[in-house]
Amino acid sequence: MRLLVLGGTHFLGRHVAMAALERGHEVATFTRGLTGEPPPGAQALHGDRDDPAALPAALDGWQPELVVDTSCQTRAAADNAAAVLGGVHGYAFVSSLNAYRNWPPGPIGPENSEPTWDTADDDYGPNKAHAERVLAAAVGPAFLTARAGLIVGPHDPVYRLGWWLDRISRGGRVVVPAEGMDQPISLVDARDLATWLVEMAERGQGGAVNAKGPVGMTTYGGLLDVCREVTASDAEWVPVPEEDLLAAGVQEWVHLPLWLRQEEARTAWDVDTARAAELELTTRPLAATVADTWAWMQEAERPPLPANRPAPGLPPELEAQLLAGHGDQET
Ligand SMILES: NC(=O)c1ccc[n+]([C@@H]2O[C@H](COP(=O)([O-])OP(=O)(O)OC[C@H]3O[C@@H](n4cnc5c(N)ncnc54)[C@H](OP(=O)(O)O)[C@@H]3O)[C@@H](O)[C@H]2O)c1
Structure with missing residues (x-):
């Protein structure tokens, strides 16, 4: 047609x-x-x-x-x-x-x-x-x-998942939201x-x-773990409490892409998808999505960020400040 x-x-x-x-x-x-x-x-x-x-x-x-x-x-x-x-x-x-x-x-x-x-x-x-x-x-x-x-997926010019893949692939100590790792997320x-x-x-x-993806498909921490596996990284999670992140000026969704404060995350991904399931909207395993996105980021010339979009990711000086203040590491 x-x-x-x-x-x-x-x-x-x-x-x-x-x-x-x-x-x-x-x-x-x-x-x-x-x-x-x-x-x-x-x-x-x-x-x-x-x-x-x-x-x-x-x-x-x-x-x-x-x-x-x-x-x-x-x-x-x-x-x-x-x-x-x-x-x-x-x-x-x-x-x-x-x-x-x-x-x-x-x-x-x-x-x-x-x-x-x-x-x-x-x-x-x-x-x-x-x-x-x-x-x-x-x-x-x-x-x-x-x-x-x-x-999410290959050809995404907004790089929210992409920023995480880049950052985690560089390895070392990586700031993650302490209370956010268990929060549900669906893509x-x-x-x-x-x-x-x-x-x-x-x-x-x-x-x-x-x-959207089904409720319960993964958690924020589960997604980051998949990113670590896909990039074969030695990244160590450095969990920073939410109150410290917010006090330092970390912007949810933007600086730590896809992260939402607890009070918002509690219900934001709680969306009824029964009709989507009935109409057979499926989403492939998360590991395949993440691996293919990472492969695309390696192979292709990366498109520019669309106009009026904030660049995703933790500014390096903010990351250094947060890492300096949180010595405990967890892998
Ligand atoms: N990403 C997410 O997580 C998310 C979540 C919920 C909903 N959505 C929705 O999902 C869709 C994402 O689609 P997408 O990323 O493929 O597209 P998009 O970013 O909405 O649109 C970009 C495409 O539209 C063209 N375009 C933009 N403005 C135009 C205009 N004034 N006249 C004609 N063409 C125009 C662009 O080409 P040119 O620039 O060459 O014109 C480009 O091909 C959007 O509708 C978005 O609102 C996204």
């Missing part, structure tokens, strides 16, 4: 384009052309999706039957897609758990079809919620919204999510799905 990827040149969108090609679709991607080209075999269409004239001009009569939308970040982007693509057989949209007003910290129960943000703020969660509403109204029952949690491999999105669009499957 004719499948349009809105996005398609990096990370999730790139995996969607590859999955769609593997499944025999005629694939076109629509991007501004700023972040490179799609995988070989996909036709690259160019334009800014915030511009109402750009998508119809780029399509130039080519009518997609399926859409996978990975790149919607603004209300205009959603409105413009809704104006052009309402008649497709299946439309799989990548939203976020942030479409829920109470996430983070959650917890999130079974999906309601409506997102819970309903304000006009120009912000990530409210924008995703707006997009879900206008696209659902335009496409109807064949509109699926995947409210994604944490997506979905971008390649598994991508293939599933294509399948959902093929089926014309509709509705809302909390698209």
Whole structure:
């Protein structure tokens, strides 16, 4: 079938384009052309999706039957897609758990079809919620919204998992959050999510799905242990209490990527994934995701961090300060 990827040149969108090609679709991607080209075999269409004239001009009569939308970040982007693509057989949209007003910290129960943000703020969660509403109204029952949690894997230009792999591979004493090591975390491999999105669009499957790895799949410490194994590192964990991390100015999620304070972590990963399981969204073993991400980081030229993203990782002077103050080591 004719499948349009809105996005398609990096990370999730790139995996969607590859999955769609593997499944025999005629694939076109629509991007501004700023972040490179799609995988070989996909036709690259160019334009800014915030511009109402750009998508119809780029399509130039080519009518997609399926859409996978990975790149919607603004209300205009959603409105413009809704104006052009309402008649497709299946439309799989990548939203976020942030479409829920109470996430983070959650917890999130079974999906309601409506997102819970309903304000006009120009912000990530409210924008995703707006997009879900206008696209659902335009496409109807064949509109699926995947409210994604944490997506990881090769081609991730944000390097949250990537920073940990780099840091752990250098070995030695590594600051870890003392109380954070047992906190649950769940991730979905971008390649598994991508293939599933294509399948959902093929089926014309509709509705809302909390698209994340299952509760209990691992812990923060479990993830770091896998990173240590994959990089064959001699890293020694130096657990630093949360109050010391916060007092030193360590920013959760950014300085220690993927780490959340206890009060938030307690419920943030407690998200009902029964519908995702029913629709067979699977994620491969964590060790495979981490190993493939590390292999990609060795082999490929690393893409630049997207604009407006803070560089992940503990600044070296902050790390030195924390290590100096915490002599005990634990392996
Ligand atoms: N990473 C996570 O853990 C996480 C968690 C929850 C949800 N999500 C969601 O998952 C998706 C991640 O997808 P992703 O990483 O593949 O894509 P993304 O970062 O949202 O989008 C990047 C792609 O869209 C294109 N693009 C950006 N702005 C554009 C515009 N104005 N007009 C046309 N094309 C544009 C880019 O190419 P050009 O720059 O060349 O235009 C690139 O191909 C996002 O929707 C994100 O909100 C991510």
